[in-house]
Amino acid sequence: MASTRERVAWSTSGYLMLVIFLALAFLLVLRITTFGTAAPGDDAVPGFLGSIVLMPLALIVIAKGFYMIQPNQAAAITLFGSYRGTDRNAGLRWVWPWMGKTRISVRANNMVSEKLKVNDLRGNPIEIASNVVWRVADTAQALFDVDDYKAFVVVQIESAVRSIGSRYPYDDIEHHEVTLRGSHEQVGAELRDELNQRLAVAGITVDDCGLTHLAYAPEIAGAMLRRQQAEAVISARKKLVEGAVSMVEMALNQLSEKNVVELDPERRATMVSNLMVVLCGEREAQPVLNTGTLYQ
Template sequence: MGTKEFAFKSFKVNGFLMLFLLLLMLCGVVFSFFLGVAGIITGSFLTLVWIILLCGFVKLEPNEAVVMIFFGKYKGVLRETGFFWVNPFMSKKKLSMRARNLNVNPIKVNDKVGNPILIGLVLVWKLKDTYKAMFEIDAQTMAASKPGKDGSVTYSVSKQMDAFENFVAVQSDAALRQVAGQYAYDNNLVSDSEITLRSGGDEVNVDLLNELNNRLEMAGIEIVEARINYLAYAPEIAAVMLRRQQAEAIISAREKIVEGAVSMVKMALERIEDENIIEMDSDKKAAMVSNLLVVLCADESAQPVLNTGTLYQ
């Protein structure tokens, strides 16, 4: 989607120069009131002109922009930093181009396998295209305050940026639901090679960033960074999933213990045979393996038993 934004190229004057000229004009207005009736009429007219010209000043700080509108017609955007004077009949809509943070509160969604989870994100966004931001979405109506007694509405930069932030928040909610539904929470119900929300990390964040930029391109908004900052099972299944994770951890630990115990028993039998410590038939080996595995795999320390007879009864 192309942009219709272009730089403001109409007449503009250095603000300090125009301010000096207006001060000279003000002195002439005051002087004209001492010239009789004709001077008063002239002074009144010049006062009206002076007030109108005073409305043409515009000041821009770094990373600010002013959208110029002349009786409904888009005349470009002024991004040049400084103090200027332009046609006072221009409508000047100031926008902030600075980056902003947005912390999206955790929302409940279903992951790829249908488990309800809580997921939240934090993102950094900023305006990129002022034309789209002002005219492709109804940002000005969203930013306008409630009409006053005379039916008029007021405009401010903070209200305009709050309107954009609200637009980003709604689209972020939709994008987060879309991306979260493409991945499982973890590898319990999917293959170990499949990317999940817990293990995906950068891959999931990249997908989320692309989805957000696709949704917000129409509004001239760019997402600089987006990251998942909260991920958990929903409360109704959290306790069950915790017990399952604990069981999996116990099973995994037991596997390691058995693997190590078998290795130690094998080493012990090989040492006994290599060094001819004692001759053992198959029954004695089986009994020794059983005793060693019980000792090595038990949760508690083994209790020693003194055997005063033969090695095996």
């Protein structure tokens, strides 16, 4: 399929043509009134009849060529079905009346897609939706290379969101991978790039996009919530144990360096056990006084 590219169309200022239109209308009225009040000869009648036929015809031609373009709007000009160019000049414009004029907005459009159910990278069903800010960059492609560019945008956004949703896992704590929930900027940038590639054929460009809704599907939401809670507890426990081990090691090293107490392997193991219980326990430790020795 041959791609249509936007080019500048010929058009002129509508205000200039409006002045010409008013001047012709004034001359026509003046011609009729002066001919009726004067006593013209027979040789003036053909000229009068010609003027009252040609001048109204010229007024009709001029009047048919006017059209209005608002800011951030364009008009595609066609001649008997052939694309002649695009006029992006705002205000009152004028072209020949036999030229077709199709207005198209080049303003930014905001679209929130519907919630889609997609399987993520690990096969978990999730619900995902996005917000896309797009605009028409090439009016010729938007009007003539696709049947309905707005419907085309809707379908391509849905396809791109499904594609992005299946490339990454919803969430991941263990492997530190790129996820839909934790890497919003990276996922949004990749979604924008894919949309620009898909919509290039329609002359559409995407300025900004991002995910507006992301959740597990209802049928697995409860199970995945428990899994997230378990992973969070495991991660917290791991950090707690790592911190406790470093504190115990520091305490034993300082006791040995400062000769506070001499610890044989059995006493050292007992102290390590007690410190780990104190540091890792969820409840406050209850002190126990030992009035004897460790071996009694």
